[in-house]
Amino acid sequence: SYELTQPPSVSVSPGQTASISCSGDKLEDNYACWYRQKPGQSPVLVIYQNYKRPSGIPERFSGSHSGNTATLTISGTQAMDEADYYCQAWDGNTADWVFGGGTKLTVL
């Protein structure tokens, strides 16, 4: 089982907005970050510190955080955004990083 809870799958039509949630106690006091992983590839950081985007990540990717829930939002979703998305947070009690189980985003 995973410390953070994500929906297994989310579907969205091209051009629409996709939202992926991530919840868990570890998020109450810690930042969330998000990774995108396409089939056969290594994960790529898309959001860190809840809402910040690394250079090279399109503006359509955004993040938010409230209480024990973080949300990744993709506006104007494109076919290229189809991938698995993972949230991550730091567990200060055990000094380790924890992940969500991943969400498969399908762009129909």
Add this chain to the structure above:
Amino acid sequence: QVQLQGSGPGLVKPSQTLSLTCTVSGGSISSGVYYWNWLRQPAGKGLEWIGRIYSSGRTNYNPSLKSRVTISVDTSKNQFSLKLTSVTAADTAMYYCSRGGDGYNGAFDVWGQGTMVTVSS
């Protein structure tokens, strides 16, 4: 631009020790603002953090794996390594090395390509 390249045997026998190395290129592993991670991902499943090491040698490990894991660093070779003892089929996975650091509030901004390890006799 920093790149990570993982390497090691793709097949390990049950009860033996899995050993992998990650070579850092395009930057120094000794940069104090970064730390270096190992993660794994069984086929069709999610990511699991194994542990991390700073260039000073300080480590943190996933509590569920701590008794079997050792991560070490060789700054002279710009490499860090993973040893996982007493492996079973449950340790079969893609193993990734990655970089984390202050610049992204600890998040992992650089990843290796992954090394597939199968545990089988």
